[in-house]
Amino acid sequence: MKAGNIEQFKHLSQFRDLKDFNNNIEQWMIDLKSKFTKSELIALKRLIRFSAKVAGVCNAKIQTLVSACHEAGQEISRSTFERMLRKAKQFGLIVVYNTFKNGKQAHNVYVFQRYQSQNVSISSTIDVAESAKIDGAYETSNLLEKTNNQDNINKRNDKKYSQYPQYPQLDASFTSNRVPVEFRDLVKCFYDDYKKIEEFWKIIHIQTRKLLYYTQNDRIALAVNSFKQLVRNIKRGRKVRNIFGYFWGIVNNMLDAEHMRIVCEDA
Known part of the structure; x- marks a missing residue:
């Protein structure tokens, strides 16, 4: 996928508009808020704010996002932001695409996913290294394992x-x-x-x-x-x-x- 401005990635948006995006984020947070540390939540909320121009899509550099947190008086490290991303990908909240410019890897594109109900929620045990790859775009193996509660029901x-x-x-x-x-x-x-x-x-x-x-x-x-x-x-x-x-x-x-x-x- 070629690098470009945010308008180039409109087709990746999973949402009708910003309101639809915010509604889905609220549902995600009910399930996932407790899975992130306080610092990771700061990083996640900043990424959400940067995903407003094209609902649910952001192509800002990690350093830009980290700097924005610092400017708001919420100091986090780059490693904290990357740790948040790993968790978000594993939970199926975000899909990350690599972009390329002049044959070299450029910044990533972060695409929020629509909320999945509990019976099709994302397993937190998926290994990011086991992602599928096509045309230079990587996607975490987003998906579809039963929740712990559902697993317990199945076991019973x-x-x-x-x-x-x-x-x-x-x-x-x-x-x-x-x-x-x-x-x-x-x-x-x-x-x-x-x-x-x-x-x-x-x-x-x-x-x-x-x-x-x-x-x-x-x-x-x-x-x-x-x-x-x-x-x-x-x-x-x-x-x-x-x-x-x-x-x-x-x-x-x-x-x-x-x-x-x-x-x-x-x-």
Whole structure:
């Protein structure tokens, strides 16, 4: 992605307007405020303020943001800001894109994400080094692991079902009919579990819900290609702690690449 002014990155915004952005941030903070230290919250709030011109998008340098905190009488270090960014990426709050100018890496672009409800919240254990990469843009494997509360519920359910042999683990044949057969049959070769198959398809649904030009066949093609990329990377030795987070990153990067092709064709 080429470096440029903030207007160049309008297409990355996830929000209708500034009010929509602020509403999503309020929801995020209810869940995540306690996850950040006092200094990290200062850094995060400063980044939010710098993301107002284009709702949810900021391309300021880290040093500029740190200096702005100092000017406001809130002294934080660069390492504190970077630590905040690592946490924000792991929680799925922010996606960071690298930009390049004259063949050299330039400043980053920070893109806030829409609030995800608790049952599709971000795991805090995802390794940032396991990000997907495409066209020089890195994205944390944003996504989709159940919250601790949901995990506890699942564990209790698993324990309950283990007491009754008539409730075995449900395989792919129990997958919801909302999941296309083509995708179900592919995934079941590797994960013969209806929950996992439905979770993979949920990611496709969330990622494409605003793409009104996308047909069902387009979604199926995206899902199949993304899943094949996931399997290929794992087979080649990629260590993935969260398959759903990694899958989300692959899907998102494929959509970004498609968007850039469309922009280039129209130019």
